[in-house]
Amino acid sequence: MNSYDVIVIGGGPAGCAAALDLNQRGYNVALCDQAKFPRDKVCGEFISPGADPILKKLGVLNAIESLAPKRLKGVAISSYESVELGIDYPAVTETAVRPTSLSVPRYQLDSLFLKQVQSAGVKVFEQYKVTNFIFNEGCVVGIEGWDENKTSFSLRSKVVVDAGGRNAVSLKKFNLKQERSSKVAFSAHWQGVHLPDDYCYMHVSWPGYTGISSVGNGTANVVLVVDRFENERNENGKGAEKLATFYHRTLMQNCRRSKMLENGERVEPVRSVESLAFTVKPVPCGGLVLVGDATGFIEPFTGEGIYLSLKSSLLAGEVIHSGFKISDFSQNILAVYEQKRHQEFDGKFLLSQVLQRVIYNRTFCNRVMKSLATNRALAETLVGVIGDILPAKKVISMEFLFKLLLGTLKANKKVGLG
Secondary structure, eight states, rough: OEEEEEEEOOOOOOHHHHHHHHTTTTEEEEEEEEEOSSOOOOOOOOEGGGGHHHHHHOOHHHHTTTTEEEEEEEEEEEEETTOOEEEOOOOOOTTTTOOOOOEEHHHHHHHHHHHHHTTTOOEEEOOEEEEEEEEETEEEEEEEOOOSSSSSEEEEEEEEEEEEEGGHHHHHHOOEHHHOOEEEEEEEEEEOOOOOSSEEEEEEETTTEEEEEEEEETEEEEEOOOHHHHHHHHHOOHHHHHHHHHHHHHHSSSHHHHHHOOOOEEOOOOEEEOOOOOOEEEOSBSSSSOGGGGGEEOGGGGGGGHHHHHHHHEEEEEHHHHHHHHHHOHHHHHHHHHHHHHHHHHHHHHHHHHHHHHTHHHHHHHHHHHHHOOOHHHHHHHHHHHHHHHHHHGHHHHHHHHHHHHHHHHTSSOOOOO
16 A cells, blocks of 8 residues: 555645645655546636745746736726726735736646646646545544546555545535535636726626636636526526526626627536535544635635635645654644634635625615725725735724725715716
8 A cells, every 4th residue: 555644635726735835845745636637617717916925935836927827907896787996906015016816727727736746746646536534543544535447546644635625525524514605606718708907807786796807818707606596596507508598698687797798709618616605614533634625615706715725735734744743643733724724714704704795785885886986095905805915804804894984975975986
C-alpha cells in the first residue's frame, strides 16, 4: 500500500492550492480526483483581487497570466432595472494602485492548476473516486475507493485534506452539511454579448439576480441565480430543454440584461448547481482537514469561492505543518485550523446573509443603491470587501451602517438612479 505524508482529495483550486503549499513545505503529497482533466463546472469564473498574492506565492500567477485572462476593474450593479452603478475596486493604500480581478474559464484554470501540481512533483491520481477513510485509533490515516477500471485502491498518509467541494466524501460520511439556502444557479457561456465596460455586471430583479462578465476571446459567462422552488414551479425542474427555456426567459425579463444579450448567442448547454449556501459542522475526528467549498459556501453575490478555497488551503497548510513538527494530528491540534478559518471568513458569511435580505427587498435595495451612488467611498469599501481586498469588519461595523443609512435617507429625497 502506497504511503504519503499528505493525501489531498479533489483537484480544484482548493485541492491544488493545498497540494502546492504542502509540497513547498517539503512534504510528500498525493492528490486524487474522480474526474479526468480538463473538466468543467458551474462557476462565476472570476478570481477576486485578494487572490493575486496567494496565486503568486503558489507559483501559478504567471501561468494564469499567460492565458491572457480578462482583467475586471470592479462590479456594476443594477437594482430592479435601474442604470448600472459601476464601482471600481479601491486603491491599495501602499501603492495607490487599483487592483483588478481575474476572469478565466474554469476548465482552463483547473487544468492549469493541476499541471502545476504535477510539475511540482506531487503524485496525481486522476479518475480515482474516494469512497471512504481508513481509521486508526479514531484518526483518519488514509483513503479507499475505486479507480477508472473499477478496481479498489487504498492509500495511507499521516493526514488527509478533503477538498472535494459541496459533495465531499467527508460531508456525506459524517453528515456535516447544513443547508442555508434553497437557491439554484444556472450558467452558460455566450458570444456576442455587449458589455459596456470591464466590470462584472450584477443585475438584481425578480426572481433572482445575474452575474455577467467577460472571460476573454469574445466570450461572456452568464450566471443566473433564483430560488429553487421558483424554478420548479415554472418548469418542474426537469429536462435540459425546460431548463434552457426557463434560463432564457428569466434573463430576458430584465431590460438591462436583455439589451446586453439581444445580439448574443449561447454557445453551450445550460448547466445548473444547487446548494448555493451552506455551513459545515466541525470534523469529529483527527487526521482530517476540510478546505474550499467543503468547509461551506458563500452565495456568489457577495463573494467568489475561489479566493475562499485558496485562502482556506493556506490556513490548513500552516496548521498541518505545525502538526508535523510535533507528530500530532489529533482532533484538538487540527481544531486550530477551524478557529483560524472562522476568524478569516465569518465576517464574509455574515455580510452574505445581510446582502441577501437587502437584494430581495425591492424598495430597500433601490434605496441602498441610491445611497451608494451618492457616496463613492462607501461603495468602494463594500466592493473592496466583496473583492477580498478589505476585511469584512470594514462593512460589518456601526460606522459603515450609519453612513449607509444616512445616505439612504438623503438619497430617498432625490431623484432615483434610473
